[in-house]
Amino acid sequence: MSIFSTLILLFFFICSPSAAYLLNELQLPPHVTGPESLAFDRDGGGPYVGSSDGRIFRYNATGPRTGSFVEYGYSSPIRNKAMCDGLTDFSDLQTRCGRPLGLGFNHQTNELYVADAYFGLVKIGPNGGAPTQLVGSLIFADALDVDPETGIVYFAQSSANFQFRNLTTLLNSRDSSGSLFMYDPRTNQTRELLRGLAFPAGVSTSSDGSYVLVTEFLGRRIQRFWVRGDRANTSDIFANLLGSPDNIKRSPNNQFWVAVNNFLGPPPPPIPPVSARGVRYNANGFVLQVLSLLDEYGTQAVSEVQEFNGTLYGGSLFASYAAVFTPYL
Numbered sequence: 001m002s003i004f005s006t007l008i009l010l011f012f013f014i015c016s017p018s019a020a021y022l023l024n025e026l027q028l029p030p031h032v033t034g035p036e037s038l039a040f041d042r043d044g045g046g047p048y049v050g051s052s053d054g055r056i057f058r059y060n061a062t063g064p065r066t067g068s069f070v071e072y073g074y075s076s077p078i079r080n081k082a083m084c085d086g087l088t089d090f091s092d093l094q095t096r097c098g099r100p101l102g103l104g105f106n107h108q109t110n111e112l113y114v115a116d117a118y119f120g121l122v123k124i125g126p127n128g129g130a131p132t133q134l135v136g137s138l139i140f141a142d143a144l145d146v147d148p149e150t151g152i153v154y155f156a157q158s159s160a161n162f163q164f165r166n167l168t169t170l171l172n173s174r175d176s177s178g179s180l181f182m183y184d185p186r187t188n189q190t191r192e193l194l195r196g197l198a199f200p201a202g203v204s205t206s207s208d209g210s211y212v213l214v215t216e217f218l219g220r221r222i223q224r225f226w227v228r229g230d231r232a233n234t235s236d237i238f239a240n241l242l243g244s245p246d247n248i249k250r251s252p253n254n255q256f257w258v259a260v261n262n263f264l265g266p267p268p269p270p271i272p273p274v275s276a277r278g279v280r281y282n283a284n285g286f287v288l289q290v291l292s293l294l295d296e297y298g299t300q301a302v303s304e305v306q307e308f309n310g311t312l313y314g315g316s317l318f319a320s321y322a323a324v325f326t327p328y329l
C-alpha cells in the first residue's frame with residue numbers, strides 16, 4: 001500500500017466519529033437547565049456551570065459518582081432571588097435575572113469571569129456571591145477565556161443585532177455583526193479585536209497566549225487572532241468546518257476541544273435536531289479525533305466539550321445536566 005493510500009485511510013479513520021461512553025450526568029437543581037459552559041477552579045473544584053435562572057452552581061462531589069450542584073453565585077447585579085429562582089430559558093425575565101453563558105477562572109486570583117448574555121462581562125470574587133460588572137452595554141455576550149499568564153479576558157459578543165432571547169431569529173439569519181474583545185483587568189480597558197463575525201460562540205487562548213481562537217457558529221469556521229509576534233493584530237483561518245462550532249476549550253496538552261453541531265433537519269425552534277460531536281484539533285488546526293455525543297445528548301445540540309483531569313465534560317443549552325464521558329477505547 002502506498003503512503004498516499006495509507007494517509008487517506010488514516011484520514012477516514014480519524015474523521016469518522018467514534019462513540020463517547022457516558023459515565024455520569026450531573027443533574028442541575030429542579031426546573032433550571034442549560035449548563036452552556038463549564039469551569040474548574042485552581043484547586044480542581046467543579047465543574048461550575050451557569051443556568052437558565054441566572055445562578056452559577058458548583059458541583060460538590062461526595063463520592064466517585066455522587067454529589068450535587070450547590071449555589072455559588074450569580075451574574076446579574078440586579079437579580080432578585082424570589083423572582084428568579086427556578087426560571088427557565090428564553091424567558092423575558094432573564095433580562096433582569098441574568099443568563100450566565102461563558103465561564104472561566106483567573107487561576108491566580110480564583111476570580112470567576114462570566115459572560116452574561118444580558119449583563120456583559122462580570123466577575124465573581126473567590127468566595128462566590130454577587131457579581132461586579134466590568135463591561136456592560138453589550139447586546140449578547142456569550143463566550144470567554146482568561147489568559148493564564150496575563151489575566152487578560154478575551155470574550156465574544158455574538159451579535160450586535162439580536163439578543164439571547166432572539167436566538168431562533170439569529171440562527172435563521174445571515175447575521176455577521178459579532179465581535180471579539182479583550183478586557184485587561186490591570187487597566188480596566190476594553191478593546192475590540194475582530195468584528196464582522198458570524199455568531200461568534202466560543203473563545204480560547206493558546207497555552208502561550210500568542211493567539212486567541214474564536215469560533216463562528218453561523219460562519220462554520222474558527223478564526224485565529226494573533227496577540228503577539230510578527231503577525232500581531234492580524235487574523236487568519238484556523239479551521240473550516242462542516243458543522244456549527246460552539247465553545248472551544250484548550251486541553252492540557254495544548255490541543256482544543258470544539259463542540260460541533262451538524263443540523264439534521266428543518267427547525268422546530270429553538271434549534272433543529274442535530275448530530276452533536278466533540279472534535280479535537282491540534283495547535284495547527286488539524287482534526288485529531290471526532291466523538292459522537294449521541295449517548296450524551298441524543299439529537300440535542302452540544303455547546304461545550306472540555307477535558308479535565310483526564311475526563312471529558314459536556315455542556316448543552318438544552319440539557320438539565322452536565323455530562324461526564326470518555327472515548328470508547
Ligand SMILES: *[C@@H]1O[C@H](CO)[C@@H](O)[C@H](O)[C@H]1NC(C)=O
Pocket residue numbers: 043044045046047309
Ligand atoms: C482533579 O484532580 C485533583 C487532583 O487529583 C483533585 O483534587 C480534584 O478534586 C479533581 N477534580 C475533579 C473535578 O475531578
Ligand SMILES: *[C@@H]1O[C@H](CO)[C@@H](O)[C@H](O)[C@H]1NC(C)=O
Pocket residue numbers: 060061062070
Ligand atoms: C458538600 O457535600 C458535603 C458532604 O455531603 C457537605 O458536608 C457539604 O456541606 C457540602 N457543601 C456545600 C457547599 O453544600
Ligand SMILES: *[C@@H]1O[C@H](CO)[C@@H](O)[C@H](O)[C@H]1NC(C)=O
Pocket residue numbers: 092161162163165166169
Ligand atoms: C426579540 O424578542 C423580543 C421578545 O422576546 C421581541 O419583542 C423583539 O422584537 C425581538 N427582536 C428581534 C430583533 O427579533
Ligand SMILES: *[C@@H]1O[C@H](CO)[C@@H](O)[C@H](O)[C@H]1NC(C)=O
Pocket residue numbers: 134135188
Ligand atoms: C471600569 O470601566 C467601566 C467603564 O468602561 C466603569 O464603569 C468602571 O467603573 C471601571 N471600573 C474601575 C474599577 O475603574
Ligand SMILES: *[C@@H]1O[C@H](CO)[C@@H](O)[C@H](O)[C@H]1NC(C)=O
Pocket residue numbers: 228229232233
Ligand atoms: C496592536 O494594536 C494595538 C491597538 O491599535 C496597539 O496598541 C498595539 O501596539 C498593536 N500591537 C502590535 C504588536 O503591533
